[in-house]
Amino acid sequence: MVKSNGAARFSNKIVNVVLTQTDTTVGFLSQDETKLQSVKSRDSSKPFIKVYENFKALQEDGNRIPNSKKSYVRRSRKTTFIIKNIAFRVAKNKLNSSLLKSEWNYSTSANESGKRFDRKFCEEKADIIIEDKESLHEGESSSLLKMNSKRVRKLR
Numbered sequence: 332m333v334k335s336n337g338a339a340r341f342s343n344k345i346v347n348v349v350l351t352q353t354d355t356t357v358g359f360l361s362q363d364e365t366k367l368q369s370v371k372s373r374d375s376s377k378p379f380i381k382v383y384e385n386f387k388a389l390q391e392d393g394n395r396i397p398n399s400k401k402s403y404v405r406r407s408r409k410t411t412f413i414i415k416n417i418a419f420r421v422a423k424n425k426l427n428s429s430l431l432k433s434e435w436n437y438s439t440s441a442n443e444s445g446k447r448f449d450r451k452f453c454e455e456k457a458d459i460i461i462e463d464k465e466s467l468h469e470g471e472s473s474s475l476l477k478m479n480s481k482r483v484r485k486l487r
Contacts, residue, residue, distance in 0.1 A: 359453075384435070
């Protein structure tokens, strides 16, 4: 099901906030950081995770992964990495929606900062809602690893 609170046609030029089930939990996705900050009432100094559709898109965006860790990042599932203070994830989108076909999106959990998932709040804040037959459900958040060329440290 795709529900829109905005215009009937979805244009690539309009940057929307999308509510959808991600590979881990319910999330807001957008290519505009400022829209996500206003939706979540979040401090502008706190960065968002950038989710890439594949490893190639991650590298084409100028991100450098230490050679010794490339295979680890490529094969990981449900894991967020921090390298040089940039947080990213490679997550294949299981929903076949043209709205989610961009190379990358900023991602955040679909809730108010510091609170749990509330469907009513999310539906009010999202421009577009994409839902499949499994509905929207709060799952476990991704693992969070901070790494450099020599070590990997688990933060969450």
